[in-house]
Structure formats: structure tokens, C-alpha cells
Amino acid sequence: MRITNNMMINKVMRNLNNNMLRLDKLQTQGLTTKRINRPSDDPAAVARSLRVKSDISQLTQYGKNVNDAISWLETTELAAKQTNDALVRVRELMVQAANGPLTVEETTKIQEEIKELKAQIISFGNSSYGNSYIFSGKKIDQPLFDKEGNYLVNLTDYVNPAYVDDKKNIQVANFENIGVNTLGFQLFEAYEKPVVYSEEFPLNSGDTITLQMEDGTPPVTVTLVIGSPEGVTINQDGTEATVTVGPPGNVEEQMEAMINGLKEMAEVYGSPLKGYSFEKYEANEWDGTQVIDGVLRIKATPTDATAVDTRQVAAVWETGDITFTPDTTFTFMGVTLKIEAGASSEITNVTKDGATVVVDGTFDSQMLVDAFEAIAQEKGSKIAGFTFEADGAGLRVIAPENSGVLYNKEIFGGTLGIDNDAVDQLRVAGDAEKKTVVAGQKAGLIQLFDKLEDELLRGNNEEINELLGQIDAFHQKILEVNSEIGAKVNRMDMVSNRVADETINFKKLLSQLEDADMAQVYTDIIREEAIYRSALSIGARIMQPTLLDFLR
Numbered sequence: 001m002r003i004t005n006n007m008m009i010n011k012v013m014r015n016l017n018n019n020m021l022r023l024d025k026l027q028t029q030g031l032t033t034k035r036i037n038r039p040s041d042d043p044a045a046v047a048r049s050l051r052v053k054s055d056i057s058q059l060t061q062y063g064k065n066v067n068d069a070i071s072w073l074e075t076t077e078l079a080a081k082q083t084n085d086a087l088v089r090v091r092e093l094m095v096q097a098a099n100g101p102l103t104v105e106e107t108t109k110i111q112e113e114i115k116e117l118k119a120q121i122i123s124f125g126n127s128s129y130g131n132s133y134i135f136s137g138k139k140i141d142q143p144l145f146d147k148e149g150n151y152l153v154n155l156t157d158y159v160n161p162a163y164v165d166d167k168k169n170i171q172v173a174n175f176e177n178i179g180v181n182t183l184g185f186q187l188f189e190a191y192e193k194p195v196v197y198s199e200e201f202p203l204n205s206g207d208t209i210t211l212q213m214e215d216g217t218p219p220v221t222v223t224l225v226i227g228s229p230e231g232v233t234i235n236q237d238g239t240e241a242t243v244t245v246g247p248p249g250n251v252e253e254q255m256e257a258m259i260n261g262l263k264e265m266a267e268v269y270g271s272p273l274k275g276y277s278f279e280k281y282e283a284n285e286w287d288g289t290q291v292i293d294g295v296l297r298i299k300a301t302p303t304d305a306t307a308v309d310t311r312q313v314a315a316v317w318e319t320g321d322i323t324f325t326p327d328t329t330f331t332f333m334g335v336t337l338k339i340e341a342g343a344s345s346e347i348t349n350v351t352k353d354g355a356t357v358v359v360d361g362t363f364d365s366q367m368l369v370d371a372f373e374a375i376a377q378e379k380g381s382k383i384a385g386f387t388f389e390a391d392g393a394g395l396r397v398i399a400p401e402n403s404g405v406l407y408n409k410e411i412f413g414g415t416l417g418i419d420n421d422a423v424d425q426l427r428v429a430g431d432a433e434k435k436t437v438v439a440g441q442k443a444g445l446i447q448l449f450d451k452l453e454d455e456l457l458r459g460n461n462e463e464i465n466e467l468l469g470q471i472d473a474f475h476q477k478i479l480e481v482n483s484e485i486g487a488k489v490n491r492m493d494m495v496s497n498r499v500a501d502e503t504i505n506f507k508k509l510l511s512q513l514e515d516a517d518m519a520q521v522y523t524d525i526i527r528e529e530a531i532y533r534s535a536l537s538i539g540a541r542i543m544q545p546t547l548l549d550f551l552r
């Protein structure tokens with residue numbers, strides 16, 4: 001093969017260029033200290049490094065979350081400690097007041113100090129971290145109390161974590177959230193009382209309403225008498241009352257009289273109704289339509305404690321329009337209806353697990369209602385207690401009250417033609433068990449201070465001595481909160497250490513993927529420089545003068 005001078009020159013230039021590319025890559029690594037400076041340097045390592053960088057960024061955010069949470073918890077812990085210190089001082093003053101007669105001047109001084117301590121506790125309740133009020137749940141832009149110690153926000157704590165409430169959670173890892181805030185009522189309410197829903201009472205003369213506010217407390221009875229003179233008669237301990245109202249006929253007036261009778265009983269010292277407010281509980285249909293049936297329903301809500309409400313409303317689903325198709329099925333909650341065509345419409349083969357609906361050609365959703373109602377009557381039926389209603393060309397299902405938490409899950413099924421755009425619509429969701437306080441309610445601890453001030457003015461040493469037990473209950477509650485906060489801080493410290501360790505490990509891995517071995521890089525640069533110089537020298541010898549050089 002004939003080798004031309006031009007071929008030799010091109011080969012020398014190509015080799016010199018390759019050498020310069022290697023030298024450029026090494027110089028870039030030396031300048032950046034990185035082994036990978038572009039994706040083409042190591043595509044597999046680049047993909048891994050991107051994932052590692054994402055993990056490091058995530059861990060960095062988790063670290064910030066943890067540090068913020070620790071600061072939040074420490075602020076909460078300080079406010080709780082200061083509140084407890086104020087309670088300890090109040091207890092000292094109460095013991096001093098209960099142990100002997102005081103002069104007017106001494107009583108005034110104690111009262112003034114208690115008043116100042118109350119104002120200070122209200123201030124502790126409005127403690128903030130940055131611009132966020134720490135005891136106001138998720139309503140961090142609103143203070144917890146007004147200057148009188150009344151709540152300015154509604155606070156709710158659901159037992160079931162599936163429900164959204166005022167607890168604030170922070171994410172500290174994938175699929176790991178930790179609650180960091182303390183709701184105001186956890187600190188300023190020592191007692192929990194249930195919300196009481198009465199039974200339904202027709203209003204006839206001689207009818208008696210019986211309420212039991214809590215297990216272990218005596219029942220309270222209120223008897224309606226239609227006659228004159230109108231008024232309320234209450235026994236000494238506030239457990240029995242007779243409400244006399246005018247001539248029959250004015251149902252609203254009778255209802256109002258019964259409610260007012262309960263309110264008056266709540267004012268009697270020692271009454272089990274003490275600390276409750278009463279109102280008519282309006283029964284509603286599933287769609288919110290008020291039930292007007294002349295029946296009295298009573299709702300009793302605690303005003304001096306955390307309200308615990310376990311009542312649940314019915315959950316309601318609708319199918320949308322149903323199109324009749326023979327030889328199909330329709331399922332609900334594991335119960336199956338077989339839809340068949342026949343000479344006459346009827347429901348057959350009814351068991352606890354299903355039935356057969358025979359249609360003569362004219363389909364009506366009422367047939368599904370009748371079939372499900374028949375199944376619900378069977379012993380062991382899964383749908384016992386459910387209510388079924390025809391809704392135009394569709395079906396409405398109403399769950400029984402207190403049937404548990406019902407989610408918007410796929411509840412209808414089968415091959416019968418259902419409007420897919422409307423099916424599985426959960427129209428009303430049942431409430432889960434929750435603890436609440438409402439705006440306008442005065443904090444239990446502040447109510448205790450108000451009562452203490454009143455008893456001091458009366459010089460009622462025995463009652464002051466009785467109030468010591470309530471102070472101790474609040475003291476115990478605050479200790480429980482402090483213990484819970486301390487446990488959370490300890491957990492956050494462990495999470496912080498874990499995040500720091502994981503960050504170090506990922507940064508080490510990233511360094512192994514991206515960072516250059518600088519000693520090796522410098523060695524390679526020296527070697528490539530020597531090779532380049534040698535290549536230049538060799539190229540100069542190969543490219544000898546040609547005839548053209550002499551013709552110039």
C-alpha cells in the first residue's frame with residue numbers, strides 16, 4: 001500500500017488531537033476536582049449521583065424540619081413550665097388563704113397576685129414561635145386567648161388520624177410524620193367531658209327527660225307539666241326539676257321551657273349539669289333538610305372542659321342513573337342481586353348474601369330497594385340497619401348512625417348499567433370521635449382562677465380548700481404535657497442524629513461517584529504532557545521537507 005506524506009501528516013495530527021483531548025479532560029478534573037464533569041464522562045455514575053444528590057437534598061430539608069420542630073417543642077416546653085410555676089405559686093397562696101382568717105389587706109394582696117398570675121397564664125397561652133402561635137393548632141396566625149381567657153379559635157383533635165384536625169405534623173423521613181404541636185386545651189383544660197345527646201322525647205304532660213352526663217354521675221330528670229303557674233322547681237342538689245308550661249299547643253314554647261329548665265339546673269351548686277350548656281339538637285335528613293316532628297332532642301356541651309364527641313352521622317351514597325340489562329348483577333357491601341328477565345316482576349331466593357330480582361321488562365329502582373330491604377331482614381345480613389331509597393332512576397343508600405368511619409371506597413359493583421360519572425359518590429361522611437373546644441368558651445384553668453377570686457372575696461375558706469384538688473388536677477395535666485413534650489424532644493434528637501449520619505453516608509457515596517483522585521490526576525497530567533511533547537518531536541521528524549518547500 002502506498003503511504004503518502006499527506007496521510008502521515010493527518011495521522012500525526014489525529015494522534016496529537018487525541019492526546020490534547022485526554023490532557024484537556026485531566027486538566028478539567030484538576031481544576032474542578034471532579035471525576036465527572038459531563039454526563040458522557042460516566043453515564044451510569046451520573047444517574048446514581050443524581051439520585052444521591054436528590055436524597056441529600058431531601059435529608060437536608062428533613063434536618064431543617066427537625067431543627068424547626070425542636071425549637072417549636074422547646075418553646076412549648078418553656079411555656080408549659082412557666083404555666084406550671086404560676087400554678088405552684090397560686091397553690092401556695094390558696095393554702096395560705098385556706099389555713100386561717102385573713103385581714104382585708106392580706107386578702108386583697110392575695111387576690112391581686114392571683115389576678116396578675118391569671119393574666120400571665122393567659123399570656124403564656126398566647127406564646128409564639130416566630131410569628132406562629134404555638135397553642136392555636138393550625139391557626140398559627142391567631143392567638144389562643146383574648147384578654148379574659150376565652151378561646152379565640154376552635155380546636156379539634158380526632159382520635160382517628162385519617163381525619164384532618166388541628167394537630168401539626170412534620171415529615172422527618174419518607175412515610176414518617178411526627179406531631180409537634182400541643183393544642184391549647186391539652187394544657188388549659190384538666191378535665192374531659194362527653195357531649196351528651198339526649199333521646200327523643202315527645203312533649204306530653206308528665207313526660208320525663210332523663211340525662212346522665214358521665215358514667216358514675218347521678219342521672220338528672222326533668223318532668224314536663226302542662227298547667228299553671230308557669231315556672232321551674234328544682235331540688236336542692238340539682239338532680240330533679242319540674243317545668244310547668246302553659247296550655248298545650250305551642251310546641252316551640254314547651255321546648256324552650258325544657259331547655260331553660262336544664263340551664264337553671266346547671267346553675268345549682270353541685271348539680272351534675274354544672275359546666276354544661278344546653279341547646280336543641282336539630283335532627284336533619286341526609287341532605288341537611290331539618291326534621292320538624294314536634295320531638296325534643298337535646299345536646300349538652302361542656303363549657304368548662306374538653307368536649308369529647310363520639311356521635312356519628314349517617315354516610316350516604318348514590319348510584320346515579322341505572323339502566324336495566326337482563327342477566328346482570330348488582331352488588332353492595334358484599335351482597336349480590338341477580339337481575340333476570342321474566343314474565344312477572346318479583347324478588348326470589350332471598351338470603352343474607354343476596355337475592356334474585358326478576359323484571360318483566362319495566363325496570364324500577366324501587367325493585368332494588370325492596371330486594372335490599374328483604375335481605376337486610378335476614379339473620380346475619382351485612383346490610384342490616386342500612387336504609388335504601390329510590391332516587392329517580394338510581395339508588396340511594398344511607399348507612400346507620402354510629403356505623404363507624406365510612407370512606408369513599410368502591411361500594412357498588414356488578415355488571416348492571418350504572419352511570420359511572422355519578423357512582424360511588426359519598427355525599428355525607430360520618431364524624432369520628434373527637435375532642436374539641438370552641439371559640440368563646442372560657443378556658444377551664446381561667447374559670448378556676450375566677451372562682452378562686454370570688455371565694456377569696458367571700459372569705460370561704462372551705463371552698464378554697466376544695467379548689468386545691470382542682471389546682472392539683474391542672475398541675476398533673478401540665479406534668480403530663482411536659483412529659484409528652486420531653487419524649488418528643490428526645491425522639492427528635494434521635495431523628496436529628498439519624499439524619500446527620502445518613503447525610504454523611506450519602507455525601508461520602510457522592511464523593512466516591514464524582515470526586516477525582518487528585519494524586520492520580522496530577523500523575524496522569526504529567527504523563528500526558530510528556531507524551532504530548534514526545535508526539536510533537538516525533539511529528540516534526542516525520543513531516544520532512546518536500547519538493548514544494550524547495551520550489552518556494
